[in-house]
Amino acid sequence: MDRYQSFANSGFGRFVVGRLGLPRPHPLRRHVPGQPPLDGPVLLGGGGRLVEPVRAALGSMGAEVAAEVGTDAGRPAALVFDASGIDSVERLRELHEFFHPVIRSLGPSGRVVVLGAPPASTGSTGSRIAQRALEGFTRSVGKELKRGGTAQLVLVAPGAEDAVESTLRFLLSGRSAYVSGQVIRVGPARVGAPEDWERPLAGKVALVTGAARGIGAAIAEVLGRDGAHVVCLDVPAQGEELSKVANRVGGSSLQLDVTAADAPARLVEHLDLRHGGVDVVVHNAGITRDKTLGRMDAARWDAVVAVNLASQVRVNEALLAADALRPDGRVIGVSSIAGIAGNVGQTNYATTKAGVIGMVDALSAEVAGRATVNAVAPGFIETKMTAAVPLVIREAGRRMNSLSQGGLPVDVAEAIAWFAHPASSGVNGNVVRVCGQSLLGA
Amino acid sequence: MDRYQSFANSGFGRFVVGRLGLPRPHPLRRHVPGQPPLDGPVLLGGGGRLVEPVRAALGSMGAEVAAEVGTDAGRPAALVFDASGIDSVERLRELHEFFHPVIRSLGPSGRVVVLGAPPASTGSTGSRIAQRALEGFTRSVGKELKRGGTAQLVLVAPGAEDAVESTLRFLLSGRSAYVSGQVIRVGPARVGAPEDWERPLAGKVALVTGAARGIGAAIAEVLGRDGAHVVCLDVPAQGEELSKVANRVGGSSLQLDVTAADAPARLVEHLDLRHGGVDVVVHNAGITRDKTLGRMDAARWDAVVAVNLASQVRVNEALLAADALRPDGRVIGVSSIAGIAGNVGQTNYATTKAGVIGMVDALSAEVAGRATVNAVAPGFIETKMTAAVPLVIREAGRRMNSLSQGGLPVDVAEAIAWFAHPASSGVNGNVVRVCGQSLLGA
Numbered sequence: 001m002d003r004y005q006s007f008a009n010s011g012f013g014r015f016v017v018g019r020l021g022l023p024r025p026h027p028l029r030r031h032v033p034g035q036p037p038l039d040g041p042v043l044l045g046g047g048g049r050l051v052e053p054v055r056a057a058l059g060s061m062g063a064e065v066a067a068e069v070g071t072d073a074g075r076p077a078a079l080v081f082d083a084s085g086i087d088s089v090e091r092l093r094e095l096h097e098f099f100h101p102v103i104r105s106l107g108p109s110g111r112v113v114v115l116g117a118p119p120a121s122t123g124s125t126g127s128r129i130a131q132r133a134l135e136g137f138t139r140s141v142g143k144e145l146k147r148g149g150t151a152q153l154v155l156v157a158p159g160a161e162d163a164v165e166s167t168l169r170f171l172l173s174g175r176s177a178y179v180s181g182q183v184i185r186v187g188p189a190r191v192g193a194p195e196d197w198e199r200p201l202a203g204k205v206a207l208v209t210g211a212a213r214g215i216g217a218a219i220a221e222v223l224g225r226d227g228a229h230v231v232c233l234d235v236p237a238q239g240e241e242l243s244k245v246a247n248r249v250g251g252s253s254l255q256l257d258v259t260a261a262d263a264p265a266r267l268v269e270h271l272d273l274r275h276g277g278v279d280v281v282v283h284n285a286g287i288t289r290d291k292t293l294g295r296m297d298a299a300r301w302d303a304v305v306a307v308n309l310a311s312q313v314r315v316n317e318a319l320l321a322a323d324a325l326r327p328d329g330r331v332i333g334v335s336s337i338a339g340i341a342g343n344v345g346q347t348n349y350a351t352t353k354a355g356v357i358g359m360v361d362a363l364s365a366e367v368a369g370r371a372t373v374n375a376v377a378p379g380f381i382e383t384k385m386t387a388a389v390p391l392v393i394r395e396a397g398r399r400m401n402s403l404s405q406g407g408l409p410v411d412v413a414e415a416i417a418w419f420a421h422p423a424s425s426g427v428n429g430n431v432v433r434v435c436g437q438s439l440l441g442a
Numbered sequence: 443m444d445r446y447q448s449f450a451n452s453g454f455g456r457f458v459v460g461r462l463g464l465p466r467p468h469p470l471r472r473h474v475p476g477q478p479p480l481d482g483p484v485l486l487g488g489g490g491r492l493v494e495p496v497r498a499a500l501g502s503m504g505a506e507v508a509a510e511v512g513t514d515a516g517r518p519a520a521l522v523f524d525a526s527g528i529d530s531v532e533r534l535r536e537l538h539e540f541f542h543p544v545i546r547s548l549g550p551s552g553r554v555v556v557l558g559a560p561p562a563s564t565g566s567t568g569s570r571i572a573q574r575a576l577e578g579f580t581r582s583v584g585k586e587l588k589r590g591g592t593a594q595l596v597l598v599a600p601g602a603e604d605a606v607e608s609t610l611r612f613l614l615s616g617r618s619a620y621v622s623g624q625v626i627r628v629g630p631a632r633v634g635a636p637e638d639w640e641r642p643l644a645g646k647v648a649l650v651t652g653a654a655r656g657i658g659a660a661i662a663e664v665l666g667r668d669g670a671h672v673v674c675l676d677v678p679a680q681g682e683e684l685s686k687v688a689n690r691v692g693g694s695s696l697q698l699d700v701t702a703a704d705a706p707a708r709l710v711e712h713l714d715l716r717h718g719g720v721d722v723v724v725h726n727a728g729i730t731r732d733k734t735l736g737r738m739d740a741a742r743w744d745a746v747v748a749v750n751l752a753s754q755v756r757v758n759e760a761l762l763a764a765d766a767l768r769p770d771g772r773v774i775g776v777s778s779i780a781g782i783a784g785n786v787g788q789t790n791y792a793t794t795k796a797g798v799i800g801m802v803d804a805l806s807a808e809v810a811g812r813a814t815v816n817a818v819a820p821g822f823i824e825t826k827m828t829a830a831v832p833l834v835i836r837e838a839g840r841r842m843n844s845l846s847q848g849g850l851p852v853d854v855a856e857a858i859a860w861f862a863h864p865a866s867s868g869v870n871g872n873v874v875r876v877c878g879q880s881l882l883g884a
Contacts, residue, residue: 089751089797096735096743096790104736125804129755132800136792139784139884144734181784181884292586293538294546301538309531313571341883342581342623348538350578355531358574362567441783441883442581442623 002382002398005405023404026148028177029109031414033198033225037173040077040107041066045098048085050115050161057165060193063172076102078111078172083134084156086116087127095137103141111172112151114138118185121158131155135183142181142437143402150180150402150437163189163426166418169197175414178379178407181437189426190369191328200421202227205275205326207267209258210285212238214383215334217245218409219282222417224249228280231271233258258285258311264318272324280330280420281319283312283356288385290345301348308352309359316363325371330420333359333375334412337435340377341442353377357431364429372428374419379435382406401436444824444840447847465846468590470619471551473856475640475667479615482519482549483508487540490527492557492603499607502635505614518544520553520614525576526598528558529569537579545583553614554593556580560627563600573597577625584623584879585844592622592845592879605631605868611639612860620821620849621857623879631868632811633770642863644669647717647768649709651700652727654680656825657776659687660851661724664859666691670722673713675700700727700753706760713761719768722862723761725754725798726776730827732787743790750794751801758805767813772862775801775817776854779877782819783884795819799873806871814870816861821877824848843878 005025007013017024029039041064044055058065058080066076081098095114106112119131134153142151152171156164163186170176171184194200206223210216211232220230230251234242239255246253254270256263271278286308289300312333319325338346339353356375364373380386380397386406389397398406412434418424447467449455459466471481483506486497500507500522508518523540537556548554561573576595584593594613598606605628612618613626636642648665652658653674662672672693676684681697688695696712698705713720728750731742754775761767780788781795798817806815822828822839828848831839840848854876860866 089747089755089794092747092793092797093740093743095793096738096740099735100738100740100743119800119803125759125808126755128804129751129797129800132803133751133793133797135799135884136781136784136794136796137789139796140780140786140789140792141735141784143784143786144789293541293583296538296542298535298538298542301535301542305531305534309571309575313531313568317567338582339578341881342578342583342585344582344585347579347582347586350582351534351537351575352531352578354578354581355534355571355575357577358561358571361561361574362570366567439783439883440881442577 002405023399025403025405026108026146028148028403029174030177030410031174037061037169038063038077040075042078042080042172043068043076043102044080046082046085046094046115048082050082050084050156053161054080054082054115054164054168057168060165061169075105075107076110077107078113079103079106080113080115082115084115084117086130087122087124089126089130089133092130092133099141106145106149109148109174109177110145112141112145112149113168113171114153116153116155118155118157139181145402148403150176152180153183155183155185157185157187160186160188160426163187165193166421166423167427170418175418178403178411178434178436179415179432180402182432184427184430184432187426187428189423191422191425194422199227200423204228204279205231205271205277206280206282206420207231207233207271207278208282208284209233211245212242214385215378215381215409215412216284218413219284219416220245220249220251222410222413223280223420224251226417229275231275258315259306263311264314267315268318268322268324272322277324277326278319279326280332281325282332282416284334286334288346288349290349292345293347296348304348305352308349309355312359327370328422328425329371331363331371331373332416332419335375335377335431337377337379337433337438337440341440360429360431368428372419372425374427374430374432376412376415377431377433377435378407378412379433379438380406381412382408400440401438403436405436407434407436444847465841467845467847468550468588470590470845471616472619472852473616479503479611480505480519482517484520484522484614485510485518485544486522488524488527488536488557490524490557492524492526492598495603496522496524496557496606496610499610502607503611517547517549518552519549520555521545521548522555522557524557526557526559528572529564529566531568531572531575534572534575541583548587548591551590551616551619552587554583554587554591555610555613556595558595558597560597560599581623587844590845592618594622595625597625597627599627599629602628602630602868605629607635608860608863608865609869617856617860620845620853620876620878621874622844624874626872626874629868629870631865633864633867636864641669642865646670646721647673647713647719648722648724648862649673649675649713649720650724650726651675653687654684656827657820657823657851657854658726660855661726661858662687662691662693664852664855665722665862666693668859671717673717700757701748705753706756709757710760710764710766714764714766719766720761721768722772722774723767724774724858728776730788730791732791734787735789738790746790747794750791751797754801769812770864770867771813773805773813773815774858774861777817777819777873779819779821779875779880779882783882802871802873810870814861814867816869816872816874818854818857819873819875819877820849820854821875821880822848823854824850842882843880845878847878849876849878
């Protein structure tokens, strides 16, 4: 908890904060290995093609499924509604009928998941409009929830009904603590449940660039926790910190400047010789060189493009050309709220982070069926970098979201682990914000 | 100008506002009939397939085109860059090369327009990534511009090079005063230049719902100014105000509750009998019934869905079934920032406004080639409705955008007139925010 958050949740702090109408950031429930994903029953409603597959998935994850509130089961920890069958705007009323009586009984860090169909996949104009309308509903619910609650919309393609479990496990658990207001698309999966949901990446090799610090180190830790051998990559200048991270996660380290002309070839050679290829590639390395455009010299532009985008494009090309990305591989980018909404002083950075979204769009289509390509887009994450931001701007960034607090590096890492999961082969072409439903947007 | 804006632009106000780091909203240049669209030369750069068609369009609108800054032509009023040929992330550098030396010379209410290609229309992964990256660049530039400047990205489909003039005229002129940070897609046009650019809708019939007040009345006025006969529709209770608007714009009035079961049939009959059909349909009628979801009764949900979405779907169906929408027709919806980002207390309203986006998606595909379907999504617009919002919330809504001020109803109306324009037949399936590049987003 940051200092304001501690204060706001203390006895006196609650009083002051309440009287002044200030935000009261609720401590978020986060994933603890071995603990159940939810601390209460799931209320399941709606009547589309997804109800039964979702019920089965909830059973598989050990969640208790209730039909109504007020039984002995106690406060619901999650409200899950299958809206995929809603085929007219009049029938949107079913959302109100399900949520209105129960939304206020949702427990702390509660979860709302609305399930729908990709609008263009539906048969009629009425369905298409109604399915698109779910987005406005879900995002509003996300903004209304208190005490750490989140709301998401999951659009499940026809034929992908059995592919939702990894996504539900992520969204319902504390792994998605800082994810809210997102629209996630799930298509048919090629691979079902892993042998062990606690170590789904056992036997896999994951590459994480920029792994020496901050978000990159957290990604390495979470992928290591999930069973992967993590190849931690960073520039030679970060060598010492990099080794520490690699040792901590039981992985290996690779000192390499990804912008060097021969870096893609050397990287592919390393992965091929040492590991026989790679399963998960996380392009996390990124830098900022902020200046408004009129004062930004060419060096600042070039450096940011080289690290944040050009090197990633070249590494992808080399991996695919050498067939070093193993079957059912994962390529995961790190975009940013700035890449979606733009930002003052960051024409260079925002260009590259929007380019990462372009990489997801282009490559996910190219490799569909044999790999997935997705990205996270972090909002305000508590790191050394954000700790250096001036107080007022930092506080604005931290509070201007539905959860009134910054996220942690682990929150970004958990979203990446969900993409990396073997059961997530139906999750392709998504850009998911890890931003607490930041107010900032395009 | 609102009172804060007047103060901030006064001599003493400038001092106070500058010392306190408060926003200084610059008076925006707006369209005045008969005046030239721009008050200075256009600097045109880049080297794609769009440079020459754009040069021709700029000539047609009477703009002076300069090759570089610092000539006798004075400060540029607009910077237009054709990035459609950028086919690698390295070549994104051309953005920096063009804009860096000249961006600070841009005059007040200056315009930045970046032209690109729809990423999926390009041939290579590199092009696709680079074209997508333009969005992050343009949105950042929009946030950096001072003194009423705006920045947009226009994605021109292959074969649509000659279809950009109506869009350029809109974006470069004061008609787009409150539009910034938008991504607009232009496809091939069926109809070229109108006989008279000052009265492009001469001989056309336009229907505007909710026309008695506020934004609806402004829409009726602007479409009337542009030469259309405007059928002003509103509920009988607004009859008196409605007649005044209809008289003022030289149109006719129609008292009708669009939610009535027989309303679509009566409306189609009226348009057919009196006018032989309709060219432009603007679904502007909308209501709010705010409550958080747990406290929102079913009547509030139903009323908002009925007015804001269900009636529009039924009217569209009736118009298309009766073939009452004339060739090269226009259907224009009014969405909202709340429909994109969600809003507290507006699960009903945001659902309908997201549904309007679904209507654009679904119907624009359905009628492509014989009509266009687009929507505006207003942000904070100065109306009687927003004047009633409590001061602090009102000031937050008003200032939290790149122009640090609210928009005017005429700004929404001008965007609608651009969609309605006969030369805009290539503008289909767009949702364009009229929000001053509001910080709020999804």
